[in-house]
Amino acid sequence: MSESLIVYKANNHLEASSCLSNLLISEINKSKQDTFSIGLSGGSTPKITYSLLRSDIKDLSKIIFWTVDERWVSKDNDSSNQKLVNSIFSDSEARILEVEYSGVSADEDAKKYSSKIRDNIKSFDTVILGIGEDGHIASLFPGTDAVNEKSALYVSNEVNILSKWRVTATFQLLKEVKNVYLLVTGKSKNEIVKTIMNNGNTPANKLINERNQTFLITDQ
Helix, strand or coil, X not given: CCCCEEEEECCXXXXXXXXXXXXXXHHHHHCCCCCEEEEECCCCCCHHHHHHHHHHCCCXXXXXXXXXXXXXXXXXXXXXXXHHHXXXXXXXXXXXXXXXXXCCCHHHHHHHHHHHHHHHCCCCCEEEECCCCCCCECCECCCCHHXXXXXXXXXXXEEEECEEEEEEECHHHHCCCCEEEEEECCHHHHHHHHHHHCCCCCHHHXXXXXXXXXXXXXXX
């Protein structure tokens, strides 16, 4: 296991979700900044954590949420990660930096989102990431072009999984985030957790190896 990977072992998904929420709340409470930015991923895994954050963050007005990756669909589409984020936080005082869907060019939408977060975020404080069974993080799937991006913060990536295109944060951005939390739960993730712990050849391990410290919260 990489020395830069710090592991929190939970007994189940709820416990893992609560652990992550507590780590984030502690980080927010220690911050002396006027704003605090949190990158949010989609999928069902982080929903409990998001609900806990919604109720437990004392001052949501200082929070800026940004979206880690988005299927290139409108935000009212049921598969949209932005729709998930908005469903939990849109009626709060938090500021949400939405990925905008033009329907014209995923590449241009990625460039616009890069500019948006650079213009609105002073520092990238925290990000919550899931890990797929193939070891992908964000929409950085093994063997896809975005894995090799070395300059942009966001790019479009052709994946042909649920949607043809994604808009995704790159390794360049994720390396810049102060604290990265990997939330990985469920028996279907048992093998990939073993691979990650053994420093396998996955996008998740690429990120871990390029950072000084990364946190893994898992029930496996």
